[in-house]
Amino acid sequence: MISIQKHPIDDIKTILTKKGLNGNDKLWQKQLDEVNGRDVERALATPAGSYSLEKLLALISPAAEDYLEKMAQLAQQLTLRKSLYFLNLKI
Numbered sequence: 001m002i003s004i005q006k007h008p009i010d011d012i013k014t015i016l017t018k019k020g021l022n023g024n025d026k027l028w029q030k031q032l033d034e035v036n037g038r039d040v041e042r043a044l045a046t047p048a049g050s051y052s053l054e055k056l057l058a059l060i061s062p063a064a065e066d067y068l069e070k071m072a073q074l075a076q077q078l079t080l081r082k083s084l085y086f087l088n089l090k091i
Contacts, residue, residue: 019053035061044070048078 043058
């Protein structure tokens with residue numbers, strides 16, 4: 001049986017509270033509206049598996065709409081890499 005260890009990290013509610021984004025829709029919208037194309041490009045350039053609130057905001061912001069095709073391509077590449085890895089054909 002596989003044992004899954006939990007790491008001592010904050011849950012999402014705690015993280016959002018620390019950032020002042022715990023249920024305030026106007027603040028969320030303000031944060032999203034401040035995101036620009038550079039922020040989205042920076043988020044897309046970070047390695048898969050690295051997470052931050054800034055990356056999340058960039059990728060779900062209205063500014064990310066122009067990058068949907070790029071996001072789909074990156075998701076496809078990641079899926080292919082993971083599939084090949086699990087088939088033991090590491091690229």
